[in-house]
Structures are given as structure tokens and as C-alpha cells.
Amino acid sequence: MTTSTTKKSAIVLVSGGLDSATCLAIAGTQGYDCYAMSFDYGQRSTSELVAAQTVVQSAKVLEHKIIKLPIGEFGGSALTDSAIAIPEHATEGIPVTYVPARNTVFLAHALSWAEVVEASAIFIGVNALDYSGYPDCRPEYIAAFQEVIKLATKTGVEGGVINLETPLINLSKAEIIKTGMRLGVDFSATVSCYQADSEGQACGRCESCRFRRQGFDQAGVDDPTRYQ
Amino acid sequence: MTTSTTKKSAIVLVSGGLDSATCLAIAGTQGYDCYAMSFDYGQRSTSELVAAQTVVQSAKVLEHKIIKLPIGEFGGSALTDSAIAIPEHATEGIPVTYVPARNTVFLAHALSWAEVVEASAIFIGVNALDYSGYPDCRPEYIAAFQEVIKLATKTGVEGGVINLETPLINLSKAEIIKTGMRLGVDFSATVSCYQADSEGQACGRCESCRFRRQGFDQAGVDDPTRYQ
Numbered sequence: 001m002t003t004s005t006t007k008k009s010a011i012v013l014v015s016g017g018l019d020s021a022t023c024l025a026i027a028g029t030q031g032y033d034c035y036a037m038s039f040d041y042g043q044r045s046t047s048e049l050v051a052a053q054t055v056v057q058s059a060k061v062l063e064h065k066i067i068k069l070p071i072g073e074f075g076g077s078a079l080t081d082s083a084i085a086i087p088e089h090a091t092e093g094i095p096v097t098y099v100p101a102r103n104t105v106f107l108a109h110a111l112s113w114a115e116v117v118e119a120s121a122i123f124i125g126v127n128a129l130d131y132s133g134y135p136d137c138r139p140e141y142i143a144a145f146q147e148v149i150k151l152a153t154k155t156g157v158e159g160g161v162i163n164l165e166t167p168l169i170n171l172s173k174a175e176i177i178k179t180g181m182r183l184g185v186d187f188s189a190t191v192s193c194y195q196a197d198s199e200g201q202a203c204g205r206c207e208s209c210r211f212r213r214q215g216f217d218q219a220g221v222d223d224p225t226r227y228q
Numbered sequence: 229m230t231t232s233t234t235k236k237s238a239i240v241l242v243s244g245g246l247d248s249a250t251c252l253a254i255a256g257t258q259g260y261d262c263y264a265m266s267f268d269y270g271q272r273s274t275s276e277l278v279a280a281q282t283v284v285q286s287a288k289v290l291e292h293k294i295i296k297l298p299i300g301e302f303g304g305s306a307l308t309d310s311a312i313a314i315p316e317h318a319t320e321g322i323p324v325t326y327v328p329a330r331n332t333v334f335l336a337h338a339l340s341w342a343e344v345v346e347a348s349a350i351f352i353g354v355n356a357l358d359y360s361g362y363p364d365c366r367p368e369y370i371a372a373f374q375e376v377i378k379l380a381t382k383t384g385v386e387g388g389v390i391n392l393e394t395p396l397i398n399l400s401k402a403e404i405i406k407t408g409m410r411l412g413v414d415f416s417a418t419v420s421c422y423q424a425d426s427e428g429q430a431c432g433r434c435e436s437c438r439f440r441r442q443g444f445d446q447a448g449v450d451d452p453t454r455y456q
Contacts, residue, residue, distance in 0.1 A: 103380065108336040112327075136381075144379045
């Protein structure tokens with residue numbers, strides 16, 4: 001619970017990509033003091049964590065935690081298992097880049113930290129429009145996790161609220177880019193590619209690169225992405 | 229999703245305490261091949277993890293993972309912050325031993341592993357009768373997390389089911405003890421104390437010790453706990 005004497009604060013999940021950088025900027029404009037949280041979960045592209053640090057440094061945050069998680073060791077995803085190729089063309093159904101329960105693991109940690117620092121919101125830059133079809137990016141999933149927040153916590157039992165905020169959920173990638181530009185986000189510092197190299201240079205072919213490139217095209221904005 | 233050609237499997241959370249040891253035995257009697265999962269989350273009593281290993285070794289499991297988590301570093305609980313004393317008498321409301329979002333963090337990891345190994349159930353030994361009033365042990369919380377399981381996962385979207393099983397939720401501590409005895413659980417190997425010493429010897433005074441001792445009393449069974 002936030003108290004009336006302190007400014008409201010939020011946990012913001014920051015991956016290093018375009019969406020979460022915009023999400024962090026939005027949280028700031030809504031008057032939140034932000035705690036940034038990133039995850040080192042065994043993803044191929046560790047340069048996204050370098051990007052996350054750059055994004056967070058240019059925003060003003062109270063603290064940035066990079067949390068080491070073991071879920072990559074479980075396997076089952078092209079993002080964490082180099083034996084599974086990253087698809088470079090659209091595929092049917094949920095793609096192999098899906099990481100089992102990733103957002104649930106991320107949000108659970110955000111919730112734990114939120115209770116300790118008495119944050120009244122958790123921001124996550126999920127998007128259900130120009131997205132890969134991951135189930136844990138959909139509004140119905142977000143609503144279900146909001147119910148967990150209410151029932152799992154001392155905060156919830158005592159009548160406090162921790163709102164799960166998803167300001168990008170219904171925006172197109174082009175709209176996200178325009179919003180970020182308006183708020184001064186430096187997209188050249190962000191890394192969206194599923195298989196970026198150690199310098200943060202993008203492949204230009206994976207689904208995440210394709211959505212990003214198309215977004216800049218549709219927004220009529222020069223694409224600042226550094227390609228390999 | 230389990231396939232019809234393989235035996236059904238389950239993830240079972242094993243803390244090293246009396247409840248989860250019984251829960252593991254129950255999962256076995258229900259015909260599940262079990263994957264055991266324990267968490268090193270910065271708890272004071274690391275001897276409970278030694279107990280978890282003993283409990284798991286005496287059951288037959290496919291694999292046992294001990295997952296290191298950073299939530300203890302967030303603080304906010306007497307179980308992870310030695311500056312907060314463990315209460316030795318009953319207190320009003322949710323006690324300071326509550327760890328923010330602990331079961332949500334645990335279940336999120338169990339869910340991720342369950343999807344990868346295609347387990348059809350997750351067992352957690354929560355109990356809402358002889359318990360400390362932790363919100364994330366209540367049936368309404370479990371129902372909310374079950375909904376998250378359905379909506380968060382590829383398994384759920386594709387019509388598969390991962391059932392969140394809580395066989396102890398409505399049992400008294402005495403009933404849990406009787407059930408465990410019937411199934412051959414060796415309770416002398418379990419550690420329930422919030423501040424057990426490095427040998428696994430219990431304080432006898434914390435709430436968890438009080439519930440445990442009372443359970444053995446009410447079950448009419450000799451208490452095998454090693455006290456300090």
C-alpha cells in the first residue's frame with residue numbers, strides 16, 4: 001500500500017526492447033517514481049540486458065534490479081535453447097520462441113518487490129496486436145494475474161491495491177513508436193532482436209525484428225536499429 | 229500436456245517440512261511420476277533444504293531441482309531478514325513471517341517446469357486450517373492461480389490441463405500427520421521450524437513449531453521432532 005505522505009511508486013519491467021522502454025516513459029509521465037526490473041533468464045541475446053541498463057540510465061529510476069532466473073535451464077524455447085532455431089519466417093500457432101510461463105515468473109517477482117517497497121502499480125509492456133501470439137500477453141491473462149495479485153498478498157487482504165498496468169496492450173507497434181518518440185525515448189538504445197549479437201546488432205529476420213521494422217515503416221519514422 | 233503413451237507426471241513443491249513431505253507421498257499414491265522442486269530463497273533456516281533432499285531421496289522422483297531465488301534480498305519478512313524477530317507467541321493478523329508473493333513465485337517456476345516436461349499437475353502442500361493466515365494458502369488464491377495456469381500457457385491455449393493440486397488444504401495438522409504416517413512418511417527427517425539450527429533442530433516456540441507439536445499431540449503420535 002502506498003501511504004498518502006509518499007509519492008506513488010511502480011515496478012516497471014524493462015527488457016531492453018522498444019515496448020518496455022516506452023512503458024517506462026509512460027509510467028514516468030503518469031507520476032510514478034519507478035523501480036526498474038530486468039531478468040537474466042538464460043536468453044540468447046544478453047545484449048538486451050545491456051540495452052535495458054542504457055534505457056534505465058536515461059530514465060530516472062529509484063533502483064534497477066537485474067534478477068537472475070533459472071527458467072532458461074528448463075529448456076523448451078528457442079529463446080533459451082540454442083539447439084532450437086529462431087524462426088525467420090512467420091509460423092502457425094504459438095511460435096517456438098514462447099518461453100513457458102515467462103511473464104508469470106516475471107510478474108511474480110515484480111509482485112514480491114512491489115509489496116516490499118509498497119508500490120501501487122506494476123507496469124508491463126505487453127502488446128496483443130503486433131505480437132507473436134504468446135498467451136501471457138493477452139488481456140484475459142492480465143486480468144487473471146490481477147486477481148492473483150489481490151488474493152495472494154497481504155496488501156490485497158488489507159484492502160490495498162497493486163494495479164497491473166499494461167498501457168501498450170491495444171496499441172499497434174507504430175502507435176507505440178510514436179508514443180515513445182513523443183516522450184523522448186531513444187529507440188537506438190533498445191534491442192528487440194531474438195538473436196542480437198554481442199554488440200546489440202539485430203538480425204533483421206526474426207519475428208521480433210520484423211514487427212519492429214514494420215512499426216517504424218508504418219510510423220513513418222527512420223528505423224534507428226543497428227542491423228548486422 | 230501428457231500424452232497417452234506416457235505415465236502422468238507432476239511437479240511437487242517440497243520445502244522440507246511435514247506438509248510437503250506428505251503431499252509428495254500423496255502424489256505418488258495417485259499414480260504420478262514426480263519431479264520435486266525446492267527453493268533456496270534466502271530463508272533463515274537452510275536446514276529445511278537439507279531436509280528436503282532427505283525427503284526426496286526416500287521418495288522415488290524423476291528429478292529434484294533446488295532453485296535459487298532472489299526474493300529474500302527484497303526483504304520485508306522475518307523469514308528472510310534477520311533484523312526482524314520470529315514471533316514466539318500468536319500475533320494478530322498476517323504474521324511478519326509472511327514472505328511477499330512467495331507461493332506465486334514458487335508456483336510460477338513450477339508452472340514453467342511443468343510445461344517443459346509436460347506434467348499434468350502441480351502439487352503444493354498448502355493448508356488453510358492449522359496455518360498462519362498467509363493469503364497465498366487459501367482456496368480462493370489457489371483458484372485464481374489455476375486460472376492463470378489456463379490463460380498463461382501454450383498448454384492452456386491448446387486445450388491441455390495442468391491441475392493445481394492441494395490435497396492438504398482442508399485437513400487439520402493432525403489429519404495430515406495421520407495421512408503421512410499411513411503412507412510411510414518419515415517425519416523425523418522433516419524440518420518445520422522457522423529458525424531451525426544448522427543441525428535441523430527446532431526451536432519449539434515459533435508458530436510453525438507450535439502447529440506441528442499440536443498436530444502430533446492431537447494425532448496421538450509421538451513427536452519425532454528434534455528440539456534444540
